[in-house]
Amino acid sequence: MMMTKLRIWGGAGEHGRSCYVLEGKQHRIMLDCGVKKEGTGQYPVFPPQEAERLTAVLLSHAHEDHSMALPLLYKYGYRGEVWTTKATAEQLGSYFRSWHTYVESRGGKLPYDERDIESIAYRYLEDEAPSGIWQEACPGVRIMWGRSGHLAGAVWYMVDMEGKRLFFSGDYSRESELLAADAPEPNLADISIMDNAYGMDIDPQPVKLERLRTGMGQILSSGGHVLLPVPAFGRGQELIVWASEQFPEQAMIVEPDIWQGLQRLSRLKEWLRMEVPARIERVLHSGRIFVPRDAAERVQLLEQNAAAMIVTGDGMMDSPRARWYYQYLSDHPPSTGDGEGSGKSNHNGVILTGHTSSGSFGKHLLEYADQNDRCMVRHLIYKVHQGISDVRLMLKELPGKQVVLVHAPKPQTDLVRDELMREGWTEHESSVKVIHSLEPGATLNV
Numbered sequence: 454m455m456m457t458k459l460r461i462w463g464g465a466g467e468h469g470r471s472c473y474v475l476e477g478k479q480h481r482i483m484l485d486c487g488v489k490k491e492g493t494g495q496y497p498v499f500p501p502q503e504a505e506r507l508t509a510v511l512l513s514h515a516h517e518d519h520s521m522a523l524p525l526l527y528k529y530g531y532r533g534e535v536w537t538t539k540a541t542a543e544q545l546g547s548y549f550r551s552w553h554t555y556v557e558s559r560g561g562k563l564p565y566d567e568r569d570i571e572s573i574a575y576r577y578l579e580d581e582a583p584s585g586i587w588q589e590a591c592p593g594v595r596i597m598w599g600r601s602g603h604l605a606g607a608v609w610y611m612v613d614m615e616g617k618r619l620f621f622s623g624d625y626s627r628e629s630e631l632l633a634a635d636a637p638e639p640n641l642a643d644i645s646i647m648d649n650a651y652g653m654d655i656d657p658q659p660v661k662l663e664r665l666r667t668g669m670g671q672i673l674s675s676g677g678h679v680l681l682p683v684p685a686f687g688r689g690q691e692l693i694v695w696a697s698e699q700f701p702e703q704a705m706i707v708e709p710d711i712w713q714g715l716q717r718l719s720r721l722k723e724w725l726r727m728e729v730p731a732r733i734e735r736v737l738h739s740g741r742i743f744v745p746r747d748a749a750e751r752v753q754l755l756e757q758n759a760a761a762m763i764v765t766g767d768g769m770m771d772s773p774r775a776r777w778y779y780q781y782l783s784d785h786p787p788s789t790g791d792g793e794g795s796g797k798s799n800h801n802g803v804i805l806t807g808h809t810s811s812g813s814f815g816k817h818l819l820e821y822a823d824q825n826d827r828c829m830v831r832h833l834i835y836k837v838h839q840g841i842s843d844v845r846l847m848l849k850e851l852p853g854k855q856v857v858l859v860h861a862p863k864p865q866t867d868l869v870r871d872e873l874m875r876e877g878w879t880e881h882e883s884s885v886k887v888i889h890s891l892e893p894g895a896t897l898n899v
Contacts, residue, residue, distance in 0.1 A: 462497040466863035466892035472497035477615035487519040493561025505530030512537035513623030514607035515544035524569035534576040540606025602634030628658035645853025651840035652865035672802040676787035704758035769813035806835040852884040866890040
């Protein structure tokens with residue numbers, strides 16, 4: 454008798470290219486199909502012939518590391534549907550364009566073309582069943598979804614197939630400033646794939662936000678501009694709302710694509726916490742926020758507004774615009790503030806709030822941060838993933854007989870696995886039998 458297997462084709466032991474397949478005797482369900490921002494791009498390790506054998510594909514959200522390899526499936530013969538939310542499908546076009554730009558900027562070429570992107574057939578989860586309700590994806594396969602709190606449209610999944618049950622957290626956060634997260638119903642899964650991108654980090658969001666507020670405040674109070682490079686959708690919109698409330702007297706310069714993302718988010722009320730629409734409306738009508746229409750207006754706004762907060766796209770700073778802002782801030786140190794003799798230095802600053810891949814411009818700036826005395830660069834995380842404290846809570850609420858920790862480099866994942874095992878999560882009285890730290894190419898019997 455053929456055993457059900459979990460095949461890991463990306464995402465475990467690394468940050469990026471999330472891709473997992475639950476394979477039974479009759480069905481093969483893929484969860485995510487993303488890329489990794491290293492070199493000219495890295496793709497899931499599945500053999501091409503496996504694509505046409507898939508029964509269905511479930512997409513957790515639009516970020517590149519979960520979605521940008523989807524066209525490869527259609528190039529290799531998949532003719533089924535991609536189950537996801539309407540909000541995710543709407544965001545994907547922007548990510549396909551930015552991924553194309555990234556690959557070309559590194560001298561590479563996409564392994565698929567526009568026809569493969571256009572071939573993607575979407576099936577909208579919310580049209581089939583509300584969150585927390587089982588629905589039939591195909592005969593013999595049931596799925597359930599819920600909001601994961603990571604991004605508007607981002608979800609977790611439960612899959613029930615051939616007598617086995619899988620839980621996939623997607624990218625999960627209970628601590629978003631704006632987004633609601635649904636807690637899965639307590640249930641024992643045969644195997645759980647859990648976001649542990651922050652490894653051993655135990656700090657909750659309020660601690661991280663206080664560090665961010667302090668770091669931004671130090672630069673702004675000395676007359677410097679603060680640059681916040683962010684993804685097109687996600688924490689950028691959250692940081693606009695949060696920063697405008699924390700520093701209500703400061704001007705904010707927001708690039709059009711990020712601003713449009715906030716306008717779009719204001720209409721996606723089903724993904725927001727109850728009090729959030731009113732907070733977003735106040736920001737959208739603020740007289741302190743400016744959206745530059747072109748390069749000349751961008752320079753004018755920087756010159757006219759001392760100590761402004763700047764929000765631009767591309768969290769890893771590989772885009773020309775993010776690099777332009779950095780160069781401008783380096784070339785134009787602030788001339789106002791407390792200045793010499795006060796114990797404060799006048800600096801502009803860049804604050805990176807998310808992951809920076811090896812080889813990215815943002816990573817380069819962090820590695821050489823102490824060599825630029827005109828524009829400081831800091832890494833202060835805004836929490837959109839889980840660390841070990843969150844994993845403990847998820848294990849308690851939704852244990853799996855086997856648990857695969859994902860979304861972090863293997864050495865970090867090893868530390869979390871070893872700590873959880875020391876704490877007794879896999880002892881005989883526990884529902885959890887094995888906690889895995891794996892790498893792409895691994896296969897587990899479920």
